[in-house]
Amino acid sequence: MSLKSMFGRSSEKPLTVTIVGKGNSHTGMGRLTHAWLMALQGQPGLTVRFVNTRPEEGDDVVSSDVVKITEAEGQAAPGDIAIFTDVLWNGVGDRNYEKCPAAKLKFCYTVFDSTQVPPEWIRIINGHFDAVLVTSSFLAPVFRHSGACKPIFTLPLGLDLARFFATKPKPIGKPYVFGAVGAYDFRKNVHLMVEAFEAAFGLDNPDVVLRLKLSYTLLPEEEAAAFAQKYVGTNIKIVRGNIDEAAYLRFVEDIDCMINISRGEGYSIPAREAVAMGKPLILTDNFAHQDLLGIDSVQFVRAEIPVPALYPQINERFIGLQYVPHLIDVKRAFQQVYAERDAFAARAVANRRVAEAWSVEKLRPLYLATVKPDNVSIRGGPDSLTPLGMASPDEAFYQRSALVHEAACRSARNPQLLNRSAGKVVVIGNDGGFFSLFNRYASYLVWEKDIDESRLVLPDWRASAIQEYYGLSGFTSFCYAAPSEGNAWLKLFQPSPDVADVSIYNDTETLYDGAFVADDFNEKREPWLTYIHAYRLYQMPEFQRWRRWYNARVSEHIKPVAAIQERIDRNMAMLGDGHRIAVHIRHPSHAIEQPGAQLSHIETYVRAIDAYIAERGIANPQIFLATDQESTVAEMRRRFGPRLHVDTDVKRTSMADDQQFAGLDTREKMREGHQIQHLTAADPANWSSTMAAEVIADCYSLAQCNVLFHIVSNISTAASYINPDLEMIFVGQRHE
Structure with missing residues (x-):
């Protein structure tokens, strides 16, 4: 189910x-x-x-x-x-x-x-x-x-395209007909269109025709009439006034290429109808026309000249900017399409089914998801609408939605459900790094068990369930279970001691029966747990007590499976009898999560570790490094030689990836997509619990050391309560 x-x-x-x-x-x-x-x-x-x-x-x-x-x-x-x-x-x-x-x-x-x-x-x-x-x-x-x-x-506009799909492809005309539909106003750039056509072909060329269908005018009537009259007797044909659907269909059927070089389009319906009919197009590359990028039967014209956007129908107001193309670029587009007319025509016919994506039949699931969503969730990130439902960080919208769709708002953000007592809590996974999921689950486990010892708290880390619940077509970060693996928990940790039948983890009906669904970060009770505020967590006077409180529950209910525990033991064996120093160095793009959006450089870690060894008089320091960059491993090995140890069977960004990242500007470096989980999550074929096993082994290995040199991270937070006796040294400006 x-x-x-x-x-x-x-x-x-x-x-x-x-x-x-x-x-x-x-x-x-x-x-x-x-x-x-x-x-x-x-x-x-x-x-x-x-x-x-x-x-x-x-x-x-x-x-x-x-x-x-x-x-x-x-x-x-x-x-x-x-x-x-x-x-x-x-x-x-x-x-x-x-x-x-x-x-x-x-x-x-x-x-x-x-x-x-x-x-x-x-x-x-x-x-x-x-x-x-x-x-x-x-x-x-x-x-x-x-x-x-x-x-x-x-929510794209759903179009009735059946009559356009029903037409048969028309042989290229002689003369070749360019056509445009719209209004006589500044926005449609009709003057620029005819000037570019004239520059490309002249006004007496019998081989090429431009037909304009202008339904109405937003400019003075006499001006529109004079414009149409000017081209009488030329190869530019202008028809004015409304026509019925049948006449419009014939107009589009009879042209060989649709053109729209307007200053701005909110949706551009005729262009999409032309795609459905198998017509090539010439379009400006602005606003809604960007939805058609990638269709190779569309010749785009760059519109880069900003002009104030005049709206005669809105009290003659100028509102924002629109963009005009250069005449020479429009002229070249006319000439290119005409010169390659056979190829454009063939591609346009081949592309007809692209338009199905804009049909009301294909878009109906989105319309229904707006009024009858399967799920309404509140989460970080942009507002999103998918066939499965709606998601937004806006809590007021969530509460309004709950008035209509209470069952769809079945989560920790629903006040009607929040006050209900439940014997079971299911913590649905999220699209985040592994220890984002881990800390969320641990937090609910600790809090719910403190409220009611008998309460069953279970994770749902099935890739398919996470996608379905949040309405996601893919993941940005989550890559820790292939859909075929089911609930990743069973691949990574032993079943909860509260569970008698492990099939509950993968049986949707049993798992969710009577459950309260926790889909937030428990931030109402733990405002500093997430990485955004974790620095405050590390600094609070009660941090040591907090670590022991969490450890009491986590050590009982969260135990790695045997294969991962063996890997942890192997990592510890590498360190021998030396003083175990753990170091967690993160990818530079994590800087956005740090205090002041600054990330400590490797040199800062080296100085901090050297100072620690000297101050403590440590004779046999052995360093375990957890990092997601091969370049960091290489640099730390250069500095510490054989004293440095890493789990060699871990997927990291390559030296080439790191060099490419180093060449980016600061803004691009802060963007998600550079870390190993982002690179892996981009391709569903790479999703696997193996990625989670690697990071679990690294984190538990860090936690078994004597001291951890760290910055703000979900891994550091988890290590702090996996071993509450672990000495924690935050690597910051005081080490620089």
């Missing part, structure tokens, strides 16, 4: 979801409304309502599954979830967001095409909604930097 089925909510009463937005699917914002209605159509356990914010613009919502609420009926009754899909504020007097009914959880689903959004939008978001849904990933930092304080999830 999976966690998804274990925490399923089939017996819950139907949820009332209200979509509030434009009802006309022929408008861009109307497409947001219709995407939601299509995605939720026919889904069990949902009552879907619709409020048209602008009925004067039309309404083609036709579905027996949708309850329409008209203006004549007044404000909709409260529901469980409300999703606003219209423009948040479109100028003075626009208060359409107030048409959202009261709801336990309110989202706004929005789109924009600049580096900044209007401050009025931010005030509305922060004051009236619980979270933001954006159509493209580039928008998340735009909204965040503009001041949005609510979680921001990326």
Whole structure:
């Protein structure tokens, strides 16, 4: 049984979801409304309502599954979830967001095409909604930097692409037709487009045609009319005004290459429809067009000239920046696609199925995960939405979600569950280094056992369970169990003395039956345990008592399996009868975790160790080094010679990896991805409990020494309570 089925909510009463937005699917914002209605159509356990914010613009919502609420009926009754899909504020007097009914959880689903959004939008978001849904990933930092304080999830716009997939590839035309659809305004760069086309082919070339379909104008009507009239009798054909779906489909069918060199796009629907139809494209490389990077039938044009973004429809306001390409680059793109038209056409046909990722059918799991998530978790890192659910560090959003999805919020962050007494606690693993998982489990073990000696505290370190619970498609750090290995605990440690049947570790139903799920870091009770604050833990006067308190439980319940214990014993045997000095030197990218974001250099360790040996008069010092860098092993061996010992069967970053890291700038060095667990986690084929066995043996070997030279790390913290008599020497500035 999976966690998804274990925490399923089939017996819950139907949820009332209200979509509030434009009802006309022929408008861009109307497409947001219709995407939601299509995605939720026919889904069990949902009552879907619709409020048209602008009925004067039309309404083609036709579905027996949708309850329409008209203006004549007044404000909709409260529901469980409300999703606003219209423009948040479109100028003075626009208060359409107030048409959202009261709801336990309110989202706004929005789109924009600049580096900044209007401050009025931010005030509305922060004051009236619980979270933001954006159509493209580039928008998340735009909204965040503009001041949005609510979680921001990326939910691509689900498109109805069936009629585009149904068309048959058309032979390359004679003449060859470039085509563009949009509006007559500054953003679409129509003047630049025709100028570049003229520069590339001239206005009387019978072999090449440019067709523009301009649905509306945001500029004066006489200016738009003059623009269209200017090119009458040339190979630039301009059609103005709205057309129906059939005519639009024929327009796209008849062109050989779609072009959109706009200054900014929030989603670029026509470009995605063109991919589905098997058409090559010329696109600027900005904003939402970045979603199409990597499609080899798209010729990108670099847009690098920043211009203030003018919005005539929003009180003639300039809001943020957009980007314009150079005319010469657009001209070259026209010429390149035309010169390689056969190759572009073949690649475009081969790429048609790429567009399936944007279809409402493929995206439906994300829409459902927004309103009926299998899991809602609160964790560090960016806000994320996956088919399994939602995750955010925002505790307020978590609490609001718990009002609707109590079962999905089955974790330590749920106040309704936190106060319940449970006979069993399952500490679900996390995407972190091994001793992040270890310390979390140890902390819950100690605290829960102190509250109730009979309480069963078990870890779930199954790779598949961790991915499913948090909605992760991959891992950044966790690489300590292959999915086929099941619960890594049994590969690494002996079963708990409280467990009679070890099958519980891998039986989801038995493991989670009646359990309280601990998915946080126990920081409400142990605020200094995590590496972020561990330096304070090491400095507190009660640290020695704390170590003995933890050791009493850990030594009873956490014992390495025989193979790992033999490895620890072998490491200790290398040190012989000498004075055992343990040294833990971390990869330089761990500097971000240290006080002042500074990491002690190897030379600092050497001075500290030499001073310790001299001050204590140690005659036979034997040094055990734990590190994840081969370059550190080489340097320490150069300094201490045969007195230095390491476990040779440990995976470390290579000399080449370390040299490459040394050449990076400071900002890049601080980024995750350089440490051995990051390199290993990147490829699921490399996940194995062997990695965990290595670091466990290293940590327990450090703990069995007389003294440990260390900095802030989860390994140092664990070693401190694995052996509470271990002398701890923090290597810092006083040694420099």
